[in-house]
Amino acid sequence: xxxxxxxxELQEKLAELKxxxxxxxxxxxxxxxxxxxxVAQLSQGRGAWDQVQLARHPSRPTTLDxxxxxxxxxxxxxxxxxxxxxxxxxxxLAKFAGRTxxxxxxxxxxxxxxxxxxxxxxxxxxxxxxxxxxxxLGERFGFPIITLIDTPGAYPGVAAEEHNIxxxxxxxxHAMLRLRTPIVVAVIGEGGSGGALGIGVGDRVLMMENAYxxxxxxxxxxxxxWGDRSRAPEAxxxxxxxxxxxxxxxxxxxxxxxxxxxxxxxxxGAARSLGEALRRHLDELRGxxxxxxxxxxxxxxxxxxxxxxxxxxxxxxxxx
Amino acid sequence: MKVxxxxxxxxxxxxxxxxxxxxxxxxxxxxxxxxxxxxxxRENQGICPRCGAYFFLTAxxxxxxxxxxxxxxxxxKPIVAADPLGFVDRQPYVGRLKEAQQKTGLRNETVxxxxxxxxxxxxxxxxxxxxxxxxxxxxxxxxxxxxxxMAAHELWPFILVTSTGGARMQEGIFSLMQMVKTVTARRExxxxxxxxxxxxxxPTTGGVLASIASLGDITIAEKGALxxxxxxxxxxxxxxxxxxxxxxTAEFAFDHGMVDRVVERRELRSELVRxxxxxxxxxxx
Numbered sequence: 001x002x003x004x005x006x007x008x009e010l011q012e013k014l015a016e017l018k019x020x021x022x023x024x025x026x027x028x029x030x031x032x033x034x035x036x037x038x039v040a041q042l043s044q045g046r047g048a049w050d051q052v053q054l055a056r057h058p059s060r061p062t063t064l065d066x067x068x069x070x071x072x073x074x075x076x077x078x079x080x081x082x083x084x085x086x087x088x089x090x091x092x093l094a095k096f097a098g099r100t101x102x103x104x105x106x107x108x109x110x111x112x113x114x115x116x117x118x119x120x121x122x123x124x125x126x127x128x129x130x131x132x133x134x135x136x137l138g139e140r141f142g143f144p145i146i147t148l149i150d151t152p153g154a155y156p157g158v159a160a161e162e163h164n165i166x167x168x169x170x171x172x173x174h175a176m177l178r179l180r181t182p183i184v185v186a187v188i189g190e191g192g193s194g195g196a197l198g199i200g201v202g203d204r205v206l207m208m209e210n211a212y213x214x215x216x217x218x219x220x221x222x223x224x225x226w227g228d229r230s231r232a233p234e235a236x237x238x239x240x241x242x243x244x245x246x247x248x249x250x251x252x253x254x255x256x257x258x259x260x261x262x263x264x265x266x267x268x269g270a271a272r273s274l275g276e277a278l279r280r281h282l283d284e285l286r287g288x289x290x291x292x293x294x295x296x297x298x299x300x301x302x303x304x305x306x307x308x309x310x311x312x313x314x315x316x317x318x319x320x
Numbered sequence: 321m322k323v324x325x326x327x328x329x330x331x332x333x334x335x336x337x338x339x340x341x342x343x344x345x346x347x348x349x350x351x352x353x354x355x356x357x358x359x360x361x362r363e364n365q366g367i368c369p370r371c372g373a374y375f376f377l378t379a380x381x382x383x384x385x386x387x388x389x390x391x392x393x394x395x396x397k398p399i400v401a402a403d404p405l406g407f408v409d410r411q412p413y414v415g416r417l418k419e420a421q422q423k424t425g426l427r428n429e430t431v432x433x434x435x436x437x438x439x440x441x442x443x444x445x446x447x448x449x450x451x452x453x454x455x456x457x458x459x460x461x462x463x464x465x466x467x468x469x470m471a472a473h474e475l476w477p478f479i480l481v482t483s484t485g486g487a488r489m490q491e492g493i494f495s496l497m498q499m500v501k502t503v504t505a506r507r508e509x510x511x512x513x514x515x516x517x518x519x520x521x522x523p524t525t526g527g528v529l530a531s532i533a534s535l536g537d538i539t540i541a542e543k544g545a546l547x548x549x550x551x552x553x554x555x556x557x558x559x560x561x562x563x564x565x566x567x568x569t570a571e572f573a574f575d576h577g578m579v580d581r582v583v584e585r586r587e588l589r590s591e592l593v594r595x596x597x598x599x600x601x602x603x604x605x
Contacts, residue, residue, distance in 0.1 A: 041408075154530075156550030157559045161568060162576045166529035166549035173503045174535060193487075193496065194530045194549070201500055215487045215496040215527070220554070225409035225489060239492045240405045249404065251493050298507065301500040302465065305458030306491075307399040 006233060007046075010039050041234050049233035051242045052218060054210040055189045056152075059264040061271065062121075063090060063105030063148045066188065069271035070278075071096050071103065077134055084126030087118045088155065089199070091134035096146070097279050102138030104131045104199055105148030108189070121190070122155035125168035128198045132175045139181045142290065144282050147199040149187040152217060154195030169198040176201035177301075178294055182285035184278055186256065187211040187243075188263075203297050204281040205251070207243035208274065209258040213251075214241035251304060253281075349373055365585055374522070374544050374585055378424070379431040379448035382481055382521075386589050387444065391436035397466050400427050401459045405492050413490040420451045429454050429484075430463035434470070437479075438593030443471040446481045449523075453485035456528050460488075461498030464532060468505040472512045477599055479592065481519040482533050486526020499531035506535050515599045517592065520570070520579065521545050534578075538595055541570035541579040542588060 014035045021028040042049075054060070067074045071094035079085040091104035106123060109115035123131075131147075138145045154165055176183060176199070185202035191213030207213060216224075218236035223229045240246075243255040256277045263270035285293070346355040351373025361368065365385055366375040377385065383392055400417070407413040421427060429451035435444045445467040447454040464480070471478035487495040509516050518536025520529075523546035530549055541547060548568035555561060566572050570582045583591045 154549065155558075156555045158555065158561050158563065158567070161548055161550065161555070161572075164534075164576065164578050166526075167534040167578060169530040169549075170499075170503065170532070170534035173500055173531060174507070177500070177504055177507060194499065194527055197496055197499055198530075213493060213496075215492055216489050221489050227410075235409070238405065238407050238409065239489070241492065246493055249493060251497060298504040301497060302504050304497040304501060305461050305494050306402045306404040307458050307462055308402045309399060 004046075007039055007042050010035055010042070014039065038234065041237060046233070046237075048212075048236040048239075048242055048245075049218070051210050052212050052232075052236050054262045054264075055212045057262060057264050060189055061263050061267040062110060063103075063107045063150055063188065064110070065267055066148060066271055066274060067094060067103060067105075069268060070275045071101075074103070077137075078130075080126045080129035080133055082126070082129055084124075084129075086124050086127035086130055088121050088123040088151070089127035089131050091131060093143075096275075097282075100141075100143050101146055101282075102134060102143045103146045103148070104134055105188075106151040106195075106199070108150060119155055121151040122153060123151065123195060123198070124155045124157065124160040125163040125165045128154075128165075128168040128172040131199050132172050135175065135179060135183075139179045142181055144182040144184070144285065145179065145202075146278060146282075147183065147185045147202065149185065149191050149196045149200055149211075149213075150189035151192050151195045152190050153192035154198065166194075169194050172198045173201055177298055180290045180293060182282060182288070182290075182293060183297070184281045184285070186274060186278065187213050187252075188274070191241075192217060201297065201301065203285055203293060203300070204253045206254045206256050206274075206277055206281070207246060207252050208256045208263060208270070209243050210262050211243055212236075212241040213243075213246055214239050347375075349375075367585060374542075376449055376483070376522070378450060379426065379429075379446040382446050382483075383431065383433065383435070383444065385585070386479075386481070386592065387433075387435040387437055388439065392444070393434045394431065395434055395470065396427075396430065396432040397463055398427070399459055399462060401457055401491070403490075404458070404494055405490070407490040407492070409490075416452060416490070424448060424450045426451055428459040428463070430460045432463050432467040432470075434474075434476075437589065437596060440593065440596040441474070441476045442479050442596070443467050443474065443476050444479045444481070447484050447528075449483040449485075452488060452490075454483045455485050455488035455495070456498050456502075457488035457491035457495045458498060460484075460528075461501040464502045465505040468508055468516075471514050471516075472508040475512060475514055477515045477517060477596060478509060479517045479519060480532065480536075481521060482524045482528055483521045484524060484526075484528045486528055496527065499527050502532035503535065506532050517595060519588070519592070520547050520573075523547070525549065525551070539579045540588070540591060540595075541573055541582045543570055543582055543584050545570040545573075545582075547573040547578065 074094040076092040090107045106121035108121035109118040183202040184204045186206040218232040219229045221235040222231040246252045259266035259269040347358045349368040352371035366377045403413045432445045515537045518539045521542040573579045574582045
């Protein structure tokens, strides 16, 4: 359902409520006020939900599409060397702008069978371990690392928990903070929570114009905070998850322009735009001393977060 | 990601300092359903004297249970949560914060202190589940970075006791980024060779599990803890898998190699002291 449909539906309900209130002389003011507020919030947030829909568009270019369009001779590598090869994450060596790079990205799959096999880009622990392994390979040879994020989130499954998905993501974040080679991250579609962040720690973090990046899916957020998954459009607006939101909040470095109508309308155009941005950032980073990158990367993320300063102590904490 | 906290029967919220229940002498144990004398539960380390079920511990209770008497000095940063997104769901975030502050008497969910355990100086950080599910937003990220910084400076072991539902949704992307921030902080300890003991209690889930909590040099789970990345309901809905009864318990985590040990609440303090003995700490080591 589009936001427009939802707004239309709510407005119908609203009209109905007002009619009932008028004809039966009942006081429905609180209900009416709540609905009016919802409509207002939805109209405000309509951009956010539309963007989420675009980010999830079934024909939106995937990681492998961008690699085909941007890289020469992508040579895929497989396996985490610990017992699995998770195809929700792809990675390998490629030539980009004439130089060898290492690329790692979520891969959703381009048809139904592939989507199923790749679990729509929801990686399990093996995926993050594979990513780490391939990124470390890049570091050994001084190859810059490009990661492309496109996942609804890490795979929520029994096997994933048994193999410590939480620990695998933590390890991957830790590993990325230590890598001495430049890392450029681009969110190309869905930036779903810890599953996205697991390959998301870079010297530069870019977002495609219609991508989103969020601590939780709008549906999950709506289910928990509103007790109703259908409030996802409002949650999407409240979460401030669009590329421009994140740029405003200082969490990402650049918004990569997409062709009008979205990347799926013109994949070549989207790839050109992404390629230009990746090249520019890699060029900038190439000039830096490799040994200094981990410290700079660390302080970039160390500085993220907003708190309010000192307030008087009103309660004796701890220590009885 | 959040989990349904009350599915497991072993823990109950013991709202000892909530308004309106201040005078209540008895509390109901969700383990056995009996009314038990509140003071006895408190004296008994938050363990039901009838059936042995664990009650939730507040940060203060947890600290009192672990540290040498009178050794705890609160050195938390005097910060409170901002509302960087202007977040409103059924209730504005600022309202939730105020409520949590009134309910707990805490400024925020994370308490950091210097303390001694069996004479060993440590930096201790504890999260309080009562405060918006002990969830991690910018404040927890900053408190933990601050705690780790002190531990690295003093060369004192760092102990983190988590009770958290994961990232705080109301701070959106900033909460997600605290995962990186806390891991960055954790790296400081590696540089100076200071041990980090991660203690997972009920619950340790989502974004906190997928960051600093999973990176302990030594990792201890309190018996009965819930430890998992994704919530049960999410897993059931996404995969249709039937979840085993012991799924995401401390014992499950142990069986799958995620934690070094599962320890009873009563034994936790002596266990930590035992671990600390292996790591001569402080500047004069």
